[in-house]
Amino acid sequence: MTLEELRKQIDEIDDGILELFLKRMACAKQVAEVKRQKGLPIFNETRELKILDDVCRKAGEYGGQARILYANLMAMSREAQHSALGSGTELRQAVLKASRFPNKPRSVACLGEKGSYSHEALSRLYPEAEPVFFPDFPSIFAAVENGRADLGVLPVENSSAGSVNEVYDLILKYRFSIVSAISLSVRHCLASRETELHEIQTVYSHPQALRQCAGYLKKRGVSSAECSSTAGAAKLAAGKRKTAALCSEHAAAQYGLNILDRNVQDSDGNRTRFIAIGQNLLIPPQANKISLCFAVPHRTGTLYTVLARFAASGLNLTKIESRPIPGRNFEYDFYLDFSGSVADPKTLDLLCALSEELTRFSFLGNYSELE
């Protein structure tokens, strides 16, 4: 057979597959109606596992491929059923009830001291709020929980050092709402009470900043010591000879330090993303980013089929993070960011379907990120 003839055959087969796919989806919607009448759940794991085993056996050498194809087909069919039944009532109502107005928090918690990068992020996001400083991330979450602060601002990711795992673990523990975000350009300087670079023996900073300048510190041959924030490092360096801090120029000025070197981070486009968290869901009208988390059972293809549903809805994932679930060895929560808005009914339908199907699911927020 010629290439043209073979392609003609493939086109005909594709038409047949498509027709059957649409027929299967229509049938699944009818199943949804029966389930509504009988009060049955949409997901029937026993039936799905049997279908998967059957197609795997029948497909012979393509068993694995058939399994993944059908796992996706059934996920799509479940989604159509959830959408037909308007599933996910709890999430739908939470989204409906969420405030649409940008909030004007009175007090906002952040890490460190005056002049820290977190403080800069906070001031850009909430210029009118009173900043409340805490020495560590757990205290910021506790402050939001007990009402000491209306919101908390936290760094989540740096372009060169990666995710701030401790913050992700706290996000997954508390499951507060993410109400806004900002990405800041981060330029560290080496600041000291000394006036000459060669006098410096020890450099203080937050572990993230030390990581972002690891190459520079190695080249200089100085030792480093961790402290709780970059501004805290500046304060410490102000009181000790032969030391310096990696911090912002703002923090250096705050503690009267001399700037011995500028732009010392290893990567030129160094940026850090910050989020603001609060107890209540707030979805501003221009919100274009969604965060959520969930867990999946330890079986071949479970994460893949969840991710395929985002692809099928044309949604672009911007971040995925997995973190160990406390107390459960080698089981993980997945944290996801993607571009989108719950004002789009198809996106809301997907989230509502997932909220019904996945364990440990939380919709964490729909917000926008300032640059």
Ligand SMILES: C=C(O[C@@H]1C=C(C(=O)O)C=C[C@H]1O)C(=O)O
């Ligand atoms: C269609 C049904 O609903 C779900 C989807 C299935 C499918 O697409 O084949 C199978 C089982 C259920 O989880 C059904 O219950 O038959």
